[in-house]
Amino acid sequence: MGEVKLIATTQSLFCTRVEWALKLKGVEYEFIEEEDLRNKSPLLLKYNPVHKKVPVLLHHGKPIAESLVILEYIEETWKENPLLPQDPYERALARFWAQFLGDKCVFGAWEAAHKAEGEENTKAIESAQESLAFLEKQIAGKKYFGGEEIGFLDIVAGWIPHWLSVMEEVGGMKLLEAEKFPLLHEWAHNFIQIPLIRECIPPREKLLDYFNASISYMRSLATNKP
Structure with missing residues (x-):
């Protein structure tokens, strides 16, 4: 499905839930560590200029922010191993x-x-x-x-x-x-x-x-x- 990157930090529960979803779906991704959230990286500011927060998912170079939104995107993009109920x-x-x-x-x-x-x-x-x-x-x-x-x-x-x-x-x-x-x-x-x-x-x-x-x-x- 194309290149997938995750801008995140290991401490964040919001970032980890996105990692879990990607792994459950069998999606390969590159983890890009945001080292210091009090000193935002240029990459984070570029791809999430509105909230300036992690996580940010990059798919084909297109950014998706906010963990629940990202989870929905993952669910809709990769159909294997559905996470949401069918009803x-x-x-x-x-x-x-x-x-x-x-x-x-x-x-x-x-x-x-x-x-x-x-x-x-x-x-x-x-x-x-x-x-x-x-x-x-x-x-x-x-x-x-x-x-x-x-x-x-x-x-x-x-x-x-x-x-x-x-x-x-x-x-x-x-x-x-x-x-x-x-x-x-x-x-x-x-x-x-x-x-x-x-x-x-x-x-x-x-x-x-x-x-x-x-x-x-x-x-x-x-x-x-x-």
């Missing part, structure tokens, strides 16, 4: 929950991680766990969100087993409690054991350094806020 209603539901995961779960966990101790922290944790409770209901009766095989929604939720546990550690909190979310906890265990999934996961220490630096920066901004 239109089920496809719509998968897209809905994928958006929910980004808007509520990812950023909810991030809010809980970087909020200082106190009432704000407690409220952020409660809000994040409320979002996870919705996901708990979606996985009921299934091995994966996609059924017996991993699919679109599993890829989008795939940050939970690894990235979330790092957020929990640096934030000094616990969101995905096994007693409270047994089904989601079991799903996370099953998902992370898949060899193709594991091979794209960055080392934990690298993520810890990344999140510790990011959270320290966010808390310093909050402290110095007039």
Whole structure:
């Protein structure tokens, strides 16, 4: 299908989900590491001048930005091993929950991680766990969100087993409690054991350094806020 390149960083859960999709589809690609996101490379600025963020997929030299948009493009371009359900209603539901995961779960966990101790922290944790409770209901009766095989929604939720546990550690909190979310906890265990999934996961220490630096920066901004 032509030359495929991925401008990305190994720490980013948004980039990793794109790698997972490409690998599940059997698409060969070149990984171009964006070394310093605070000092954007000319290549990234050229191909994503609007948001100036990773990931960016290049196919035949044409750029596609935003991870969910990229996943949809991959699904439509490479028909093998479909990730989205065939039923239109089920496809719509998968897209809905994928958006929910980004808007509520990812950023909810991030809010809980970087909020200082106190009432704000407690409220952020409660809000994040409320979002996870919705996901708990979606996985009921299934091995994966996609059924017996991993699919679109599993890829989008795939940050939970690894990235979330790092957020929990640096934030000094616990969101995905096994007693409270047994089904989601079991799903996370099953998902992370898949060899193709594991091979794209960055080392934990690298993520810890990344999140510790990011959270320290966010808390310093909050402290110095007039």
